[in-house]
Amino acid sequence: MRPAAASSFDALPATGTAFAPGLLRAHRLFESSDLDDARERISRVMQPHRLQALERPRGGRSHMDFVRVGGIGLGTIRFGETTRVDVSHVEDYHLLMFCLQGHAEVLADDRMLQADGRHGMVCAPGSRFVADLSPDCEQFVLRLDRRMLESHTGRPLRFDSALDLQRPALQAWRAQLHLLLSSEALMQAVQASPIVAVEMERLLVHLLLAGQPWTDDVPLRIAARPAGAGASQAACVRRAIAHMEAHADEALRLADIAAAAGVSVRTLLDAFHRVRDESPMQTLRDLRLARARQRLRAGEDGITVAAVALDCGFAHLSRFAQAYRARFGESPSDTLRAAD
Structure with a gap:
């Protein structure tokens, strides 16, 4: 690895806002001076993985801060040593990572990438993730549960693995992330209300989709529209609206509404577009x-x-x-x- 050099996510372009996940410090899961102990504790939150010190131990301390917002997990991880993290295959979630301090060399989706305060990576479910972390590295990690993501998008998708945090299109997502992790009132509201938690999920997901390139994980097959589809779509919309009216005071994802209407999310979206010229969430x-x-x-x-x-x-x-x-x-x- 190259010599450690501090890289701060606070040094942002004019289009960005300072990012300091201060509220995460109140959600510290552990501190430890033993890498095996750190690996075991992190595995309980993320998944089993291999953890290896790449240089003679310096006596550094590990820590992890972590909080969940619905189907999204947000955290920081620091090992205090030159360390390799090796995940043979990411389980049922999308892993997003960049560095609050230090740097890392990362293998994600078969690509070698540099992670620091301005660049990170997104690793898809099923892919291998390997990161060589500088001794001063503190990672920011975002865990997006696959099913949660698809419940908002209606499709399996794959993000581009290279995350450019200076991309103008990502600044709204960064600002929202900063607000969530700096506003105690907002965090308390999200944790107290399932409705607000789901709306925060949806907002973070859609801002990320707007700012980070992605593709369908399964190619979309376009079928011919059958005769009578208009009446069928109108009935689908009526069922969906009836469900929303009955459960508007509950936490609802797009997938929940589609299930109540008896159709797929894509069919629901198409029906609302054709019948009402708006989305179900609108x-x-x-x-x-x-x-x-x-x-x-x-x-x-x-x-x-x-x-x-x-x-x-x-x-x-x-x-x-x-x-x-x-x-x-x-x-x-x-x-x-x-x-x-």
Whole structure:
């Protein structure tokens, strides 16, 4: 390995925001001076793997911080030694990694990549992952459960393995990640509410899809549209909306709605596009906005706009207020004041 050189993810281009996962420090799983102990503890959270010191031990200490947000795991790992991590095949999740400090040489999806504060990698399920870590390296790891990802996208997919953290299209994802890991109020809301957790999943997934190149893992087969498909699609949309209306106050993923409608996610997306010219999640958002308006107009004692937003699945008060004003022509605060 080349000599260790500090690389800080805080040194961002003008399009980025500083990234410091401060809240993760409150979720420390362990500290250890024994690599075998560290390997065992990390295996319980991630998966079994091999861990090897590449140089004479320096007496460094290992640690791991980790928290889950629905089907997404976020953490930091440091070994304090020049170390090789070898995962024979990544299990049922997509692994994203870059370095908060130090650097690493990584094999991911049969590509040799450099990881530091500006570059990282994404390893697909079933692929081998090998990383040679500098002694000062602290990894940031993001674990995206495959089924969770597909429940939001409706398709198996594979990200490009090279992650360029300076890519302009990734800055919105980075900013959202930073906000989640720096706002105690937001983290508490996500952990307290399954609805908010699923909405945070969806937001992080779609921002990553918008910023990181990806391809379908299974080629899409386009079939001819059969006669009577319009009526069938309209019925599918009606079933989906009925389910959303009945369960709008619960955590819903795209796959849940498709299952209730009795179709695949791709069929559901196509039906909504053809029948309503919008996505199922846009329809769900509008249903939740309408419920929020009902609660605000009721003017219950002690009710606040923030509490209503969180109860209806909106993690970001400012985005809730923007969507509310666009839909109803007034702010949520205006609605609440009129109810007093």
